[in-house]
Every structure is written in structure tokens, then in C-alpha cells.
Amino acid sequence: MDNKEKILQTALYLYSNNGFDSVGIQDIVDRSGVTKPTLYHYFNSKEGLIEELLDSQYHNLIRRLNISANYSGDLPLTINKTVKTFFNFAKNNREYYRILLYLQYLPVDNRWSEVSREYILKIFKTLDDMFEKMATHHGNLKGKNKNLTVSFMGVINSYINLYLNDPGKLNEDLAFTVSHQFMHGIYA
Amino acid sequence: MDNKEKILQTALYLYSNNGFDSVGIQDIVDRSGVTKPTLYHYFNSKEGLIEELLDSQYHNLIRRLNISANYSGDLPLTINKTVKTFFNFAKNNREYYRILLYLQYLPVDNRWSEVSREYILKIFKTLDDMFEKMATHHGNLKGKNKNLTVSFMGVINSYINLYLNDPGKLNEDLAFTVSHQFMHGIYA
């Protein structure tokens, strides 16, 4: 692993557990076994480092999401696949997903909120499209895409936030339960 | 309004829009028209200020929540009242609730995460008790309280997070929609 990769890994670890503001460049270079100029050589600034960090695993998430959210007639299957995609991605990229969660609820004027907004929006857009397509077959969903997207992300992220330290819980069973409850409510 | 109150108001405003780490004591005292020793006289430290800030409106929330979450036989009514309680509280205490949201998704090792954990847990506990009581009348909810609490908070906070800048949207209609969907799923 070269120095650049080492820095990215360390930054991911530290930022994920403490947040961007609580981790200094010095902390990162110390833990990576390099010095500041090395970091600045590769990333130019703290912001540059964070941007590259966010970018690094994001396309992976979007790619998977596009596959599972690609509705073509079977609503329960699509919902379940999408829940599983989120759970699996979060399980396999715990540190990264923790950052994504943290960014999603950052105050609006926060410096880092802007850096990440496009990423969050893209995820929402993908789900919104999914629900819109679903509405063509299920009339009762018509016009509700936004609400559905918000509910869906809310439930998913709430579970992930809770179980991120115990990722074994984010399994197929829970994914099924969550999908089922989302579709049929708490009585069923 | 005395200086202490002025400081609290300013801190609430600034922290709510930027997060704790992005706002310095200097920013707060400048905007309050006082000087540092005044702030330190009343609050001892940044942490002390934040603790008092969190405390200031928290009991209000818990009080209301205890009333609406007090299940006594009518599940849909209780759910709906509780959703409305959250929406109304968030609407009437936007800055405060924004901080609560932000704290809920902070990385675990973050300095401020600890300060706020008990508050978040108390809210979860109240809802958990509500769902447990409900399960005595609705057998199919039995043993699901934790999942129900997580889903419930997830959906509620996701909506609030989205509409906090446009709080007119957090109205009774949306509360009804959210309650209904929570109970009966997206098909209904």
C-alpha cells in the first residue's frame, strides 16, 4: 500500500469515528507514518482529502443501487433487493457509510454539508425514480414518490445507524422484516 | 433579556446552523454583544454551555412525549398523537430540534456524542415503552418494540430533517399520512 492509499485509509478510519472537525491533519499523518507535505502533495487541502475520500466508494454504492432499484414489475422484490443493497453496502463499508450518515444530518450551513450534498441528493434521486416507476403499476403510489423516498431512507438509515457497530444484525432476515413492514405496515 | 439568556439564544442559533465545532466562543460572544468572561461566568466552559442548551428545551419535549405516547387502548390515536407531537415540537423549536438531529447521527467517538447520548436514549426508551404496552393488546407487535422504535424515529426524523426549513409542511395532514403509512404500509 503506497502512502496515498495509507493516508486515505487512515483518514477514513479517523473521520468515520470522530467527524471531520475533530480530526486534524496532524492526527492523520502521524497515524499514517508520513508527514504533512506528503499529504498536501496528494490532496492539496483538507477539503481535497475529504472530497477524494467521499468519491472513493461512492460510485460503488450508486452502481449497486442502480441495479437493485431497477424496478421492472415486481415491487416486493425490488424493495427487498434495495434494502439488502443498503444493508450489505453498509456492512462492507462501515466506516464509509458512517460518514454518509453523519453528513446527511449535518446542519445546513456547516462547511462539510456542501461538499457532500450532491452525493446525498443522487441517492435520493435514484430512489425517487424507483418509486415513480412503481407508481405506473400501482396507482395508489402515484404522486407519493417523495414521501416514499423519505420514509424509506429514514427507516433504512435508522437501522443502519443502530446496528453499524454490530453489523451481523444487518442480515437478510432484518432486510426482509424491514421490507415487509415498509410495504404492509406494523400490523401485518 | 439578560446576558445569560442572550448568550443561550445566540448559541442555539449558531450551533443549530453550523454545528458545535464550527462555532467558536468568540463568535457567540460577539453576536451576543458581550465578552468572553461573561460567558465563562455563566457557563464555565463550552461544554457547560452546550449542556445547558440541550437541557433548556429537553424537558419540554419529554413532557409532551410522555403525554402523547401514553397508550391506553387506541393504537392509531396514540401513534398519530405522537407523530404530531414530534412535528409540532420540531416546528416550534426548529433550532433546537436541528441540534437533536445532528447529535443523533454523530460518530460514536465524537466529543459531543457523549454529552447528548442520554437525551437520545430517553426518547427511544419512551417510545420503546409505548410499543411494549401496545403489544399487550396487539399480539403481532410482541417482541418487536425495538424495531418499531427504530423505524418510527427513523421515519419521523427523516421527514423533519427534510422539512425543517419549510416547517409549514410539518402539518396535521403529513402527520396523518405518516402515521397511516407506518401502520398500514405503502399500499394502503
Added chain:
DNA sequence: TTTTTTGTATACCTAAAGGTATAATAGTTG
């Protein structure tokens, strides 16, 4: 083989953070 680029370390800079020593003022209590 010379030259240039890439990568890295030492040592430093400036700004801003949280916090305080000291002293003055105002109000309260004896």
C-alpha cells in the same frame, strides 16, 4: 548522463481555538 519530475522531511508560519488573570463596576447584605 544530465535534467526534470515526483515524493518526502525539517522546520516554520499565521490564525484561531478555548480559556484566564486582573481589575473595575454594580448591586446586595450586614
Added chain:
DNA sequence: CAACTATTATACCTTTAGGTATACAAAAAA
């Protein structure tokens, strides 16, 4: 009125933050 307590301002402290000027070694290009 005297003593004391609560409240405030000036000016300062220390630490840490992000970032950089300079110099040097290795590798790639000429």
C-alpha cells in the same frame, strides 16, 4: 456606610489548527 458578591471588560495565555518555504533524494525523461 462597609463588606461582600455578582457581573463585566481589557488584555493576555497556551495549544492546536491548517498550511507552506526550503531542501533533498529517488525515479523518469531527455
